[in-house]
Amino acid sequence: MSSTMTSATPTLDTMGEVSAKPTKVIQPAWVRVMHWINAVAMILMIMSGWQIYNASPLFNFRFDHSVTLGGWLGGALLWHFAAMWLLMLNGLAYLITGLATGRFRSKLLPITPGGVFGDLKAALTFKLAHDDLTIYNSVQKLLYAGIIVVGIVTVLTGLSIWKPVQLHWLVALFGDYPTARVIHFVCMSLICAFLIVHVALALLVPKSLRAMIIGR
Amino acid sequence: MSRMRKLLIPGVDKKLLVKDATKLMPDLTRRRFISGGASLGALTLLTGCDVLDSDSAESLLAQVSKFNDAVQAWLFNPDALAPTFPESMITKPFPFNAYYDLDEAPEVDGKDWKLEVRGLVDNKKSWTLDELYALPQVKQVTRHICVEGWSAIGSWTGTPLRDFLKLIGADTRAKYVWFQCADKDGYNSPLDMRTALHPQTQMTFKFGDEILPRAYGFPMKIRVPTKLGFKNPKYVLSMEVTNEYKGGYWEDQGYNSFSGS
Numbered sequence: 001m002s003s004t005m006t007s008a009t010p011t012l013d014t015m016g017e018v019s020a021k022p023t024k025v026i027q028p029a030w031v032r033v034m035h036w037i038n039a040v041a042m043i044l045m046i047m048s049g050w051q052i053y054n055a056s057p058l059f060n061f062r063f064d065h066s067v068t069l070g071g072w073l074g075g076a077l078l079w080h081f082a083a084m085w086l087l088m089l090n091g092l093a094y095l096i097t098g099l100a101t102g103r104f105r106s107k108l109l110p111i112t113p114g115g116v117f118g119d120l121k122a123a124l125t126f127k128l129a130h131d132d133l134t135i136y137n138s139v140q141k142l143l144y145a146g147i148i149v150v151g152i153v154t155v156l157t158g159l160s161i162w163k164p165v166q167l168h169w170l171v172a173l174f175g176d177y178p179t180a181r182v183i184h185f186v187c188m189s190l191i192c193a194f195l196i197v198h199v200a201l202a203l204l205v206p207k208s209l210r211a212m213i214i215g216r
Numbered sequence: 217m218s219r220m221r222k223l224l225i226p227g228v229d230k231k232l233l234v235k236d237a238t239k240l241m242p243d244l245t246r247r248r249f250i251s252g253g254a255s256l257g258a259l260t261l262l263t264g265c266d267v268l269d270s271d272s273a274e275s276l277l278a279q280v281s282k283f284n285d286a287v288q289a290w291l292f293n294p295d296a297l298a299p300t301f302p303e304s305m306i307t308k309p310f311p312f313n314a315y316y317d318l319d320e321a322p323e324v325d326g327k328d329w330k331l332e333v334r335g336l337v338d339n340k341k342s343w344t345l346d347e348l349y350a351l352p353q354v355k356q357v358t359r360h361i362c363v364e365g366w367s368a369i370g371s372w373t374g375t376p377l378r379d380f381l382k383l384i385g386a387d388t389r390a391k392y393v394w395f396q397c398a399d400k401d402g403y404n405s406p407l408d409m410r411t412a413l414h415p416q417t418q419m420t421f422k423f424g425d426e427i428l429p430r431a432y433g434f435p436m437k438i439r440v441p442t443k444l445g446f447k448n449p450k451y452v453l454s455m456e457v458t459n460e461y462k463g464g465y466w467e468d469q470g471y472n473s474f475s476g477s
Contacts, residue, residue: 056364073364074470075277081472082280164361165298165442165477166291177359177367 026133026211030097035212037090042191044069044083049188051076058185081162088155095148107136108145116142133211147194154187278470285474292476294410298441301357306424307368310360312431313445314399322398322451326435332454335394338385345435349421351375351383356416358441360448361477363466372439373422378413386457388413394462395438398451405449405464407440408474416441419452444475 027035047069054062055073070076098104115138122128123139130137136144160171160180174180202209210216312318330342355373381388393412397403411417420439421428428434433450440448446466456462467473 052365056362056366058365074466077363077472078277078281078470081284082277085280161365163288163291163477164359166293166296168296168299177361181365 024134025215027215028103029215031103032212032215034090034094034097037086038094041083041087041090042195044079045087046188046192048076048079048083052080053185058182084158091151091155095152104145104148108141111138111141111145130205130208133208143194143197147191150187150190150194154184154191157181157184157187160184281470281472284472288472288474288476289408289410292410292442294414296442298358298416298477301359301369303357303371305369306357306371310368310370310423310432311366313362314450316400318431320400321430322400323430324398324435324451329435329453331436331452333384333456334454335456335458336387336390337381337457340384345421348375348419348436351380353421354418355422355425356418356439356441358416358439360441360445362445363471363475371424372418372420372437373425374418374420374436374439376415377417377419377438378415380419381412381457390457391459392457392461394456394458395449395452396454396456397449398453399465401465403449403451403465404462405447405467406462406473407438407443407447411440411442411476414440414442442477444477446471447475 047067050063051068051070052073054068068076070079119128119138123137128137128139156170157174157180159167160174161177161184164171164177164180171177171180174183202212312321314321326345330344331348332342333340353373353375355371357369357371359367359369361367377393378388381393386393388409391409392406393409394406395404397405407417416439418439420433420437421435423429423432428437433452436452437450438448438452461473464473
């Protein structure tokens, strides 16, 4: 924890931009703290969600017991509806801070089709440079902006299937209860797909993982 | 049947009932519930407690569940109606769902059966099926949502519970209406009074315009379209108006007690 503290040195201006000295902070403290809280909350939500799914599978498969959380439906529901507070409150704080500091705008925009295809081609031919971790390439911008949108839809569909009567207007936005449930599942799948790519790339570029831990 | 009723009616040792009920949940399952938590060492950081200590993890989750009861009671709008559907959208066949097979479902003799009324009510008389059938009935086509996630649209006809509570002079300031049922091993469930007074909460006698079949809870089911399915008791034997939280078959095993939709 001590490293998190030291990196919070006042090298940041309000825009989350970095001053040249003494060290370049890539990930400000609030991003790091919220990122790891989110990581824990997401894993709890996904693993308990898989156990809940198993009670009445949408498709012709079940998740193996070794990767689920809660042991049975009742236990999984307790985990899911406890971790949801962590996910929602942390997510809300992240969205507010990201918008208020201008970090979302400066880091994630603009996203252009040309930029995405160009960078995707460069990535697939191993020509994509990432010398400066403070600047996201177009593929990163698309993935990071996209996963925020997916996260928001996941929470909204989750609220819909939790409170289909009280929030019937929200359910209507997605069609009906069964549709909201399927979209909730699809969002989970997208998050898992993102996680695989995200973790693989973080391990391929270890300094990005270091930046998310100690900031630099 | 009559033996079953004696077993479930007043003065029953609730603890014994619960003990029977928890037998259904194998010990192995309960242990897995805990070990599932223990495999996530990261949680220690969040809770400040060692998740290997199963009791603290379980009691923390139980506390959050209680908090969620309060949040849901706060969110509950007594005027918000569950969406209704045209009869063409009724799910056929409507699923039978219980913790036992259909051939183990209670076979209640409608001629012998009487609904017992207890607790904070002026008139504690028991009601025969014919007396209940004579009360004004309404039909509603709503979506039944199971705690497991699936849902099905059904047509239920019966008397609004709030009309019946008024009729028997129930103290509607009491906290719960507690239902006891004829299901094997005993089934019971508490319903918070605000939900009991919701206009769509119904004492149901018919499914799809036919007398409620055995599969769906003959002779009487409580249909609560603002709650998950397990809060819709079938084969109801008695109702008690009470301020005391008496627990429920699934609630005691860990399902969230409010479980509102």
